[in-house]
Amino acid sequence: MRITHPRTSAALLLAGLLALSGCSNDPGPEQLKKAEDRYxxxxxxxxxxxxxxxxxxxxxxxxxxxxxxxxxxxxxxLAALKAAREKLPPRPLARPGATGKGASDVEAKRAACESLAKKMGEAHTDATRNLLRKVLETCQADLVKLEANSHPPGEEVHPPGEEAHAPAENAR
Structure with missing residues (x-):
């Protein structure tokens, strides 16, 4: 068989290739669109x-x-959905381990008193200021007690006149 019109054959071949490349058998984009719509x-x-x-x-x-x-x-x-479904860490997150800012009861109480003082300064009415002042005074009294009884690990406090008890091994 002899091809008499090479240009026509080339054009038909090119048109066929373009038609095949345009016909995608990939169902993914359609499935993705459907899932994203529901999302x-x-x-x-x-x-x-x-x-x-x-x-x-x-x-x-x-x-x-x-x-x-x-x-x-x-x-x-899928990664975003998985991350959103993960269990959240337990609260409170505001108090880190044994060291650092906010680690002790004294630090936490000091922060609470500071917050109350700021709220008192931002109060618009005298009644609110007076109420916050009373709460702040109580907070500061509690802070003084905590600071008086707070000692770093290893520094035990003994009532006056009492000696620290020696461990049983050293008593012999």
């Missing part, structure tokens, strides 16, 4: 991350094929 609906409804409706959205994002070009975006959404 947005649940966000608009202000549903908490622990709500069972999010399991449906998670399943839709997981249904996006691994070899799809939309999988990277689906993985980002």
């Amino acid at each position: 947005q609906e649940l966000i608009n409804q202000n549903l908490p991350a622990q709500d069972p409706a999010w399991a449906e959205v998670t399943a839709q994002f997981e249904a996006v094929p691994k070899d799809s070009k939309a999988r990277a975006e689906a993985d980002k959404r």
Whole structure:
């Protein structure tokens, strides 16, 4: 068979290749769009991350094929959903370990008294100021007591006239 019109054949071949490349068999983008639409609906409804409706959205994002070009975006959404569903650390977070600012009861009480003093300074009425002044005075009295009884580890306080008791090993 002889081709008489090479330009026509080349044009047909090019048109066929373009048509095939435009016909994508990747269902990922469509699945991603459907999942993102549902994701947005649940966000608009202000549903908490622990709500069972999010399991449906998670399943839709997981249904996006691994070899799809939309999988990277689906993985980002899945990671965000997983992070939102993780259990929060227990409260209070305001008091760190044994060292550092806010670690002791004295530090916490001092911060509370400081906060009350600021609120008293921002009060708009005399009645509010007087109430906060009374609460602040109580807070400061408690702080003085805490400071008087607060000692670093290893510095035990003994009533006057009493000696520190020696450990049993040294008593022999």
